Amino acid sequence: MVPTPHATLAPLLARHAGRAHELLPLLHALQDSEGYVDPAHVPGIAAALNLSRAEVHGVITFYHHFRSAPPPPTVVQVCRAEACRSRDGEALVAHVEAATGAHIDGEPCQGIGVESVYCLGQCALSPAVTINGELHARVSPARFDALLAAAREEVAHD
Numbered sequence: 565m566v567p568t569p570h571a572t573l574a575p576l577l578a579r580h581a582g583r584a585h586e587l588l589p590l591l592h593a594l595q596d597s598e599g600y601v602d603p604a605h606v607p608g609i610a611a612a613l614n615l616s617r618a619e620v621h622g623v624i625t626f627y628h629h630f631r632s633a634p635p636p637p638t639v640v641q642v643c644r645a646e647a648c649r650s651r652d653g654e655a656l657v658a659h660v661e662a663a664t665g666a667h668i669d670g671e672p673c674q675g676i677g678v679e680s681v682y683c684l685g686q687c688a689l690s691p692a693v694t695i696n697g698e699l700h701a702r703v704s705p706a707r708f709d710a711l712l713a714a715a716r717e718e719v720a721h722d
């Protein structure tokens with residue numbers, strides 16, 4: 565069962581109360597739990613950590629990692645950092661966009677969102693992607709198609 569936002573948020577606020585320097589861990593934990601950081605939580609987070617709403621909002625919007633809306637059912641992240649670029653990573657980006665119909669870092673298409681990431685720690689095995697959080701290295705266009713099909717199948721059966 566997916567926890568309600570307040571069921572998740574309350575213990576996090578209690579754990580990090582008064583510790584402004586723990587904003588990032590709180591935001592990571594919230595997103596890990598709920599899939600995104602609901603903007604409605606900003607006032608409560610700010611009050612609990614003795615920060616302004618603008619400060620909390622600024623951190624959420626500064627880091628590309630944080631979502632302010634629920635993610636689509638399938639999320640593809642394609643590494644665009646140097647090692648992956650040097651091994652046809654941008655050609656893989658073009659293939660992923662063509663295969664999904666979604667523009668990278670744009671709106672999802674048919675339940676698939678495609679996002680840029682900058683290094684997944686698999687530089688020696690580039691290019692690398694994640695699909696719904698699962699890491700894959702040495703991804704060719706053909707392998708991507710197979711991985712995406714498997715991930716979509718899994719989503720359909722959840």
Ligand code: FES
Nearest residue numbers: 643645648684686
């Ligand atoms: S540069 Fe792509 S995994 Fe490191």
